[in-house]
Amino acid sequence: MNFVNQSCENSEGLQRYQHYLYAVVYSVILAPGLLGNVLALWVFGVYIRETKKAVVFMMNLAVADLLQVLSLPLRIYYYLNNTWPFGNFLCMICFYLKYVNMYASIYFLVWVSVRRCQLIMRPLTYSSSRRKGDMCICGFGWLFVCLGCLPFPLLRNPVAAQYINSSDQLLTSGQVCFSELPLRPVSAPVALSLLILAEMMGFIIPLILVLACACLTAGSLRELTDGAIHDRGEKRRALRMVLSCAAVFLVCFAPYHVTMPLDFLAKANVLTNCDLRNKILWCHPITLCLASLNCSLDPIMYYFTTNEFKRRLSKPEIPEGxxxxxxxxxxxxxxxxxxxxxxxxxxxx
The missing domain is CATH 1.20.5 (Single alpha-helices involved in coiled-coils or other helix-helix interfaces)
Structure with missing residues (x-):
């Protein structure tokens, strides 16, 4: 399960392609991701504490994105210099934060959608006690995601890998990191169980919830139910927010979760068709880059779907007091x- 059949693909060419792609994409999203999420935390924390429109979840979403952005400079250094001089521990931390960010983003995007849908359908059910409950949901979410992502670094072997200094290899003598770390031996049933669990809990169920919230919010524009908000403008803003969450899911996370099991099968030598295996191994890095784009897309979503964010960012207002x-x-x-x-x-x- 740790090796790819070398007769089916050019490992040196694939490695060069991956390093170039990751270095370019991470360099592009570093600055907007850092500025956008720092600005989002400032606006949400200072100016709109009083609003109840899922701001607690958006603030935690910005924190998750910021954690990934802060690890990007080390990733860029690795892919530009083809070696990791910072030690095994920091390598595993950066590797771990990648998956924590992705699944924490998925978790909080779901709750942003659920809360916005609830505030449109049943606005009177939200109270100060419910706001405290949102904080508990966020705390549970971080714990759940951090524990759930532990298998990703634990299944990797952080032993330094030395490469022979020759013209056939991309890396000269040095330590590898991230996805190039060798996998620890694990039985096929255990690997398959972890894969199915990650797909179901990390993507399929959250996607169903987000799409359900989008359908309910869109339906509220056509029908008036007891206790629902009658302001159509507010409903449209809520629908834009929920549809934006669904768009981030489909653009950033859907391609990755389609290729993730295929990439596993290719690296485990389960796929015997060399042409299909090579296509999967060359496509999977693209979907991983798309999954990283969410840290730059989320601040854009805040600006175009949150009235308070746009208004107070374009023209800061003095608090009432x-x-x-x-x-x-x-x-x-x-x-x-x-x-x-x-x-x-x-x-x-």
């Missing part, structure tokens, strides 16, 4: 004293 204090500071002391006396008399009456 500061406005009142500023107005009071402009009142002469005599008038302010009279206003205070009047307030006391009214209170006594």
């Amino acid at each position: 500061r406005t009142v204090n500023r107005q009071q500071s402009c009142i002469p002391r005599g008038e302010k004293a009279e206003d205070n006396n009047t307030a006391v008399l009214l209170k006594d009456q």
